[in-house]
Amino acid sequence: MTDSPASFGNLIDGKGIARRLTDRVKAEVEVLRERTGGLPGLAVVLVGNDPASEVYVRNKALQTHRAGMRSFMHMLPESTPQDELLDLVARLNADPQIHGILVQLPLPRQIDPVAVTNAIAPSKDVDGLGEVNAGRLSLGVPGLVPCTPLGCLLLLQETLSVLRGLHAVVIGASNLVGKPMAQLLLREGCTVSIGHIDTRDTRGLAREGDILVVATGKHGLVRGDWIKPGATVIDVGITRVPTEGGKTKLVGDVAFDEARQVAGHITPVPGGVGPMTIACLLHNTLQAARAQLDVPA
Numbered sequence: 001m002t003d004s005p006a007s008f009g010n011l012i013d014g015k016g017i018a019r020r021l022t023d024r025v026k027a028e029v030e031v032l033r034e035r036t037g038g039l040p041g042l043a044v045v046l047v048g049n050d051p052a053s054e055v056y057v058r059n060k061a062l063q064t065h066r067a068g069m070r071s072f073m074h075m076l077p078e079s080t081p082q083d084e085l086l087d088l089v090a091r092l093n094a095d096p097q098i099h100g101i102l103v104q105l106p107l108p109r110q111i112d113p114v115a116v117t118n119a120i121a122p123s124k125d126v127d128g129l130g131e132v133n134a135g136r137l138s139l140g141v142p143g144l145v146p147c148t149p150l151g152c153l154l155l156l157q158e159t160l161s162v163l164r165g166l167h168a169v170v171i172g173a174s175n176l177v178g179k180p181m182a183q184l185l186l187r188e189g190c191t192v193s194i195g196h197i198d199t200r201d202t203r204g205l206a207r208e209g210d211i212l213v214v215a216t217g218k219h220g221l222v223r224g225d226w227i228k229p230g231a232t233v234i235d236v237g238i239t240r241v242p243t244e245g246g247k248t249k250l251v252g253d254v255a256f257d258e259a260r261q262v263a264g265h266i267t268p269v270p271g272g273v274g275p276m277t278i279a280c281l282l283h284n285t286l287q288a289a290r291a292q293l294d295v296p297a
């Protein structure tokens, strides 16, 4: 197997691939502005003050500006009632300056995330988590695709020349990552297996994957001997853990030092899937703006 220019050693350079995607989006935003006079606008809503979420939300605003789009931030207190959040979503749905709406998850316990994601107009659902876009993905018709799995697919396409026919194993069956990831890989012609909390032999299943996507939120779950030699490993997990020096660092769901000895290609954490998630959010916002401004791609 040869290294693509997108990798160094066997590391997949998510940061670099994300930067190139963001640059392409920026160029296309400029074309859209020349043709229509309009700029894509993204609204990000954060309820409560989880410090990690605040970092992501700030990163998203920064990258949105880098791509030449408008960014609208809404920070609501932890105690916000569901009705108030639904009112805000309704105003954002009706606002012609806003083409994409993202409500950061998880939400405080008094708010039903399903009610909120389904309240977002499907044309503005840049997270792709509402029933309409999830249904479109499962039927294989065009729609807005969740950012993290879309980013993972782009990393796989940069790394492997052919996905068709490969056995892809997805560990984790969440609505946010695992299920849409499996749909995308199926659409690409992979044979797809999904491991989840009740799977009997997750290690044995993982070892069958030519492609292994891990999205469980359990840091260090996947050890070196869970990986088929030469497999392409995409680590979606991102957990902040304390170091011996009394600081903290980010780690994935894959025991990286072991896994990189066995894998053909592997994403690092940080610098792998995370930056791609944000780049895909910008990509989705551009798609949504084009559709709403009636400009074909």
Ligand SMILES: Nc1nc(=O)c2c([nH]1)NC[C@@H]1CN(c3ccc(C(=O)N[C@@H](CCC(=O)O)C(=O)O)cc3)C=[N+]21
Binding pocket: 055, 056, 059, 102, 103, 104, 105, 106, 127, 147, 148, 238, 250, 269, 270, 271, 272, 273, 274, 275, 277, 278
């Ligand atoms: N509705 C919704 N949609 C989401 O897409 C969503 C969400 N809620 N809730 C939280 C998770 C988490 N998430 C990340 C995005 C970027 C990085 C990212 O850029 N990570 C950098 C490092 C960032 C750092 O240093 O803290 C990296 O991996 O290199 C991480 C995590 C999106 N999420």
